[in-house]
Amino acid sequence: MSVQFIASKDNPKIKHLRALIQQAAYRKKQQQTVLEGTHLCLAWLEQHSHLHALYTTEHALTHADFEKIQQHYNGHIFVISEALYKELSTLGTSIACMAVIDIPRHQHAFDPQADTLILENIQDPGNVGTLLRSAAAAGIQQILTTTGSAALWSPRVLRAGMGAHFALQCYEHIALEVALAQFKIPVYVTSLEQAQSLYSLDLSRACVWILGNEGQGVSDYALAHAQAVTIPQPGGQESLNVAIAGSVCMFEMVRQRL
Amino acid sequence: MSVQFIASKDNPKIKHLRALIQQAAYRKKQQQTVLEGTHLCLAWLEQHSHLHALYTTEHALTHADFEKIQQHYNGHIFVISEALYKELSTLGTSIACMAVIDIPRHQHAFDPQADTLILENIQDPGNVGTLLRSAAAAGIQQILTTTGSAALWSPRVLRAGMGAHFALQCYEHIALEVALAQFKIPVYVTSLEQAQSLYSLDLSRACVWILGNEGQGVSDYALAHAQAVTIPQPGGQESLNVAIAGSVCMFEMVRQRL
Numbered sequence: 127m128s129v130q131f132i133a134s135k136d137n138p139k140i141k142h143l144r145a146l147i148q149q150a151a152y153r154k155k156q157q158q159t160v161l162e163g164t165h166l167c168l169a170w171l172e173q174h175s176h177l178h179a180l181y182t183t184e185h186a187l188t189h190a191d192f193e194k195i196q197q198h199y200n201g202h203i204f205v206i207s208e209a210l211y212k213e214l215s216t217l218g219t220s221i222a223c224m225a226v227i228d229i230p231r232h233q234h235a236f237d238p239q240a241d242t243l244i245l246e247n248i249q250d251p252g253n254v255g256t257l258l259r260s261a262a263a264a265g266i267q268q269i270l271t272t273t274g275s276a277a278l279w280s281p282r283v284l285r286a287g288m289g290a291h292f293a294l295q296c297y298e299h300i301a302l303e304v305a306l307a308q309f310k311i312p313v314y315v316t317s318l319e320q321a322q323s324l325y326s327l328d329l330s331r332a333c334v335w336i337l338g339n340e341g342q343g344v345s346d347y348a349l350a351h352a353q354a355v356t357i358p359q360p361g362g363q364e365s366l367n368v369a370i371a372g373s374v375c376m377f378e379m380v381r382q383r384l
Numbered sequence: 385m386s387v388q389f390i391a392s393k394d395n396p397k398i399k400h401l402r403a404l405i406q407q408a409a410y411r412k413k414q415q416q417t418v419l420e421g422t423h424l425c426l427a428w429l430e431q432h433s434h435l436h437a438l439y440t441t442e443h444a445l446t447h448a449d450f451e452k453i454q455q456h457y458n459g460h461i462f463v464i465s466e467a468l469y470k471e472l473s474t475l476g477t478s479i480a481c482m483a484v485i486d487i488p489r490h491q492h493a494f495d496p497q498a499d500t501l502i503l504e505n506i507q508d509p510g511n512v513g514t515l516l517r518s519a520a521a522a523g524i525q526q527i528l529t530t531t532g533s534a535a536l537w538s539p540r541v542l543r544a545g546m547g548a549h550f551a552l553q554c555y556e557h558i559a560l561e562v563a564l565a566q567f568k569i570p571v572y573v574t575s576l577e578q579a580q581s582l583y584s585l586d587l588s589r590a591c592v593w594i595l596g597n598e599g600q601g602v603s604d605y606a607l608a609h610a611q612a613v614t615i616p617q618p619g620g621q622e623s624l625n626v627a628i629a630g631s632v633c634m635f636e637m638v639r640q641r642l
Contacts, residue, residue, distance in 0.1 A: 288623075359638075361524070366631075369627075369628065
C-alpha cells in the first residue's frame with residue numbers, strides 16, 4: 127500500500143474523479159464510475175474486484191472502517207483535503223472514501239432462460255437502486271434496463287443499491303422489442319388496469335418482470351407483449367410506488383419457491 | 385371564488401406560507417402544513433376537506449388540472465409571481481398550486497384492535513411517505529410514529545405519500561412502551577436476525593407491524609415486546625430497504641386475507 131497526498135484540485139487525477147462523479151456522459155465514455163462510502167467500497171473489494179484508485183482524507187485514513195478496506199486493497203491511496211473531499215462528495219458520507227472502478231462488462235449476452243427484472247424508463251435513481259437491492263435479495267440476478275432508465279452505475283443509483291449491483295448481471299440500453307423476442311419464459315408486467323391477480327399466478331418457474339415509468343407506467347408495447355398482472359389493493363389507492371410494486375411481485379415469487 | 389394578487393414577498397400571508405414550508409417547528413406550533421402540487425390538493429379537496437388558502441400563479445390559473453381544483457373549492461385564490469412561487473416551492477412541480485391546511489387531529493385515541501403500522505425512528509421522508517402509501521393501499525388505516533420519525537405532515541413526506549395521508553388515521557409522537565401496552569392483537573417486528581419466516585405467519589386477523597430505523601433497525605424494546613419476523617432472502621443480501629420490507633409484510637397480509 128502506498129499513500130500519496132494530492133493538494134491541488136486541478137491535479138489530473140482529481141479532474142478525472144470529479145468528471146466521473148458529475149458527468150454521466152464522461153462515465154459512459156470512460157466506462158468507469160465512482161463508488162462512494164466505505165460500505166460500497168468494501169462490498170466491491172470483498173468480491174476481489176479491481177480498483178483503479180482510492181481517495182480519502184487524512185482523518186478517515188485511521189478510521190476502523192477504512193482499515194477494513196485496507197485489508198482487501200494493496201494499491202495506491204490518494205489523500206486529499208477535507209475541503210476538496212466535501213466539494214467532490216455527493217452523499218455526505220461520514221467516512222471519506224471514494225474508489226474509481228471500471229463499470230463491469232459482460233462477455234455474454236443476457237440469458238433468455240433466467241429470472242429477469244426489466245426496468246422500462248424508470249427514472250428515479252432511488253427507485254432503480256432500491257429495485258436492484260430487492261432483486262438481489264429475491265435471488266433475481268439478471269437486470270435489463272431500457273435507454274430511458276436512470277444510468278445504473280451513477281453515484282445515486284449505486285448508493286440506493288447498497289452493493290446489490292455487484293451481485294447482479296446488469297445490461298443497460300436494451301431495446302424492449304429485441305429483448306422480449308428472445309424470452310421463451312413467461313413475461314409479466316405490472317398494470318393498474320383490471321388484470322390477473324399477482325396472487326393467482328404460478329411463479330414456480332423462471333420468469334421475467336417488466337416495471338414501467340413512475341408517471342406514465344409501462345409502454346403499450348410491454349402491455350401488448352407481456353401478461354398484465356395487478357396487485358390487489360384493498361385500500362383502493364390509485365397506485366403503489368414502482369419499487370414497492372416490483373418488490374411485492376418478486377417476493378411473491380420467493381414465497382412460492384420456498 | 386375570489387382571486388387576489390399578492391405582489392410582495394413580505395406580505396404576511398406569504399411570510400406565513402414560507403414559514404410553514406420551511407420550518408418544522410412553525411408547522412408544529414401552528415398545527416398547519418402546506419400541500420404542494422395539484423395532485424395532493426385535489427386529493428384533499430375530494431375528501432371535502434377545508435383549505436385555508438390556495439396559492440398559484442397567473443399561468444397555472446388556466447391549466448386544466450387547476451380548473452378541476454376550482455370545481456371543489458370556492459374560497460380565496462391568491463395569485464403570486466412565478467419568481468416568488470419558484471422561491472417557495474420545494475418540489476419543482478409543473479403546475480403551481482399550494483394549499484394551507486390544518487393538520488388533521490383525532491378526537492379519539494388510537495384503536496388497539498385495528499391493523500396498525502408503527503414507524504419507530506424512520507427518518508427518511510421518502511421512506512415514511514412510501515410506507516404510508518403502501519399501508520393505505522394494503523388497507524391498513526392506522527399509523528403510529530415515534531418522536532424520532534420524520535414528521536408525517538412535512539412537505540417531503542406528503543409528496544412521497546401521494547395523498548395516502550388523507551385516507552389514514554395518523555398518530556405522531558407516540559411512545560412505543562405506551563402503545564404496545566395497549567395492543568392485545570399480535571405485534572410483529574421485522575428483524576434481520578434469525579426469526580420466524582413471514583410466510584409461516586397466520587395473518588388472517590388484525591395485527592401490528594413495527595418497522596425500525598434505516599441504519600440501526602428496531603429498538604431492543606421492540607424486539608423484546610414483539611414477535612420477530614424475517615423475510616426470506618434467497619439472494620443472501622444483508623437487508624432490504626425498510627419501505628420495501630414493510631410493504632412486503634403488509635402485502636403478504638393482503639394475500640392471506642383475499
